[in-house]
Amino acid sequence: MKSRKLLMIPGPIEFEPEVLSALGQPTTSHVAPNFIQSFGNAMRMMRKVWLAPTGQPFIMAGTGTLAMDMAAVNLIEKGDKVLVISTGYFGLRYAELLLRYGAEVTFLQSEVGDVVPLEMIEDELKKGDYKLLTFTHVDTSTAVMVDPKPIGKLALKYNVLSILDGVCSVAGEEIRQEEWGIDVVLTASQKAIGVPPGLALLVASKKAMNVWKNRKTPVANYYSDWSNWLPIMQAYESGNPSYFGTPAVNLVMALEKSLEIILDEGMDVRFARHQLMAKAFREAMKAMGLKNIPINDEVSAATLSAPYYPDGITGGQMLAQVNIEGVILAGGLLPEIKGDYFRIGHMGSINRADTLATISAIEVSLKKGGHIFEEGVGVKAAQRVLS
């Protein structure tokens, strides 16, 4: 594959050949016994990847935004108070989505590159009356990582349901849904889960399912309503055919394969691998004189990096040069600083060779763009971390 470029954006990512080959199997009926088995296996494996042994998994055709939609619309009713904790672009999306369903939203926005202080969250929760809070584990627009553990604890303390947007984190960043008391952890297939775009995935706690069961009003979105989907999930898991909407057969077969690969690696090993690759990228950027958006390592994601362009480097030109060097990176996303930074995805199947090749392509492109630094320092810094 001489002309193949390394896809290093924060989703979709590089997929494992076995996953792509599972995707390319002949499509079976969505009620064929082998497909029902794959679907059931995928659900059982999701509980292990999410570390939520008693959670209820949902596998839907759709994107991460559908998973956000499904979690919200099943848990809130018109007029419910929701606290949205935002570290960037996707926090704002959650607020807009919730408003559409009639939630009363309070929006806590962090400074760019930082997280919302826990005291501020607690002060808000103390005011009482909140039914739900949402937060983004890794905001893909800033590469800021929020530690879910203390927020899960606060949600339990104030008896508020919690939704974690894990689109850019599940199977890359450490998540222990049940131990940390988070009610819904949601994601999409195209990121650290390692399956081409097209699946919305979430696991809901028993508490969340009970809140949904005890609703007073119907769910405000027909397609996302768990009344339609829970019986299907339960049927597939118990090995029985069922139908509400046609599942994405091939993507589910690919999901089964990818979850197998993830669990074969082991969750702790996988989290540690992501940490190591992220550190290599951070150190490389620093060595080349680039500043990352996250203000320190503690709030930096393991799944992507977001460095500012150095003075004198223009984004479009640099990304085009990186592409010529054989690597695809992403531009900025946060509207207020969109043109000032770029993003490197490093999740899922990423290995040392991908990391070094990407840093090398960045280094060459910065040099060609006129940025002054000692040649080779980026790759060297990464090598030091990786060895």
Ligand code: PMP
């Ligand atoms: N939340 C986060 C943190 C994301 O990174 C994304 C996608 N980049 C989404 C939500 C939305 O997912 P999708 O594009 O699959 O709808």
